Amino acid sequence: MLVSELRLAGPRSAAHIDAEALAALTLPDGGRLPSSYVAFVEHAGWARTFGLWLVYPPVLPGWADGLQGRGGALTTRMVDAFLEAKAEDFDWVIEPDGSWELIPALRVFAWSENGDALLWDTSSRDARGEYRVFCSSRGQNLALWGADLEEALDRMADARFGDAPDLEPLRPSRVED
Numbered sequence: 001m002l003v004s005e006l007r008l009a010g011p012r013s014a015a016h017i018d019a020e021a022l023a024a025l026t027l028p029d030g031g032r033l034p035s036s037y038v039a040f041v042e043h044a045g046w047a048r049t050f051g052l053w054l055v056y057p058p059v060l061p062g063w064a065d066g067l068q069g070r071g072g073a074l075t076t077r078m079v080d081a082f083l084e085a086k087a088e089d090f091d092w093v094i095e096p097d098g099s100w101e102l103i104p105a106l107r108v109f110a111w112s113e114n115g116d117a118l119l120w121d122t123s124s125r126d127a128r129g130e131y132r133v134f135c136s137s138r139g140q141n142l143a144l145w146g147a148d149l150e151e152a153l154d155r156m157a158d159a160r161f162g163d164a165p166d167l168e169p170l171r172p173s174r175v176e177d
Contacts, residue, residue, distance in 0.1 A: 008047065012045040016060055017046065022042070028107070031129060048170055055110040056109055075119075079103055081139045094142050118135055
């Protein structure tokens with residue numbers, strides 16, 4: 001599904017998004033954010049996608065739910081949980097499409113209200129600058145959802161919550177002091 005096909009159910013919420021970081025943020029492989037993700041944030045702003053998914057944009061200081069803050073904390077938590085599962089020989093947590101070698105390269109960029117994560121494989125940048133996208137259901141599996149965010153959108157749409165709009169703009173929250 002193309003990002004441009006997603007319909008916003010209201011005015012775009014983006015005043016708190018850090019446009020400079022969106023254009024210049026460097027990821028672990030030294031490259032910039034994938035263009036499908038940048039296109040999504042530029043189109044959607046801060047929104048609930050298909051009634052379920054929160055794609056974290058880079059945000060200005062003082063704002064919550066950003067790629068660097070919330071996404072970074074969730075990444076640490078997910079990677080730690082996978083490494084603990086590896087130590088316990090719980091190989092099933094990387095099925096059907098993951099591997100233990102993949103774990104350190106994972107980075108959470110979206111979270112569902114059901115506790116599922118969308119993760120980039122930052123070791124998989126292709127010629128277009130895109131990363132493969134994996135989904136982990138509550139840290140209990142790793143399923144490949146696409147070669148980029150646009151491919152993953154089809155899977156996200158399949159799990160649409162009821163008759164939810166494609167994109168429901170959300171009011172951003174300030175970080176609590």
